Amino acid sequence: MAHSGEQAILSVLALIPAGNVVSYGQLADLAGLPGRARLAGTVLRTADTQALPWHRVVSSSGEISLPAGSEAAQEQRQRLLAEGVVFRGKRVNMKQHQWRPDLGALLMLLEH
DNA sequence: ACCCTGACACGAT
């Protein structure tokens, strides 16, 4: 983790509750890195997300941003379904599942 | 140092 922004992103990722999702851009925003959605994508692609809820991150439209039909994409979909996340075709119903954390509380959690 | 690619997003067409 050479870069601190990367750690911030991973820290927020760890806090997303089951049954909820965030977009890459939102994840970056919550990590204090507005406008850096691609960094969030890079982190998920690069870092070891093994013990983290990487599957709770989807594109802003609700689509799974992995090659359609790939093993990873299927895995992500299955994990979300298992948490009760509802899809409308290939998209997550964002209206219903997008995580909207209380910013004050989030800041507290990250201060530790 | 330069160039290309990409698990992104948004506004305009």
Added chain:
DNA sequence: AATCGTGCCAGGG
């Protein structure tokens, strides 16, 4: 609903 153009910038060659 689908494409396209543009901004973004870390990784990898």
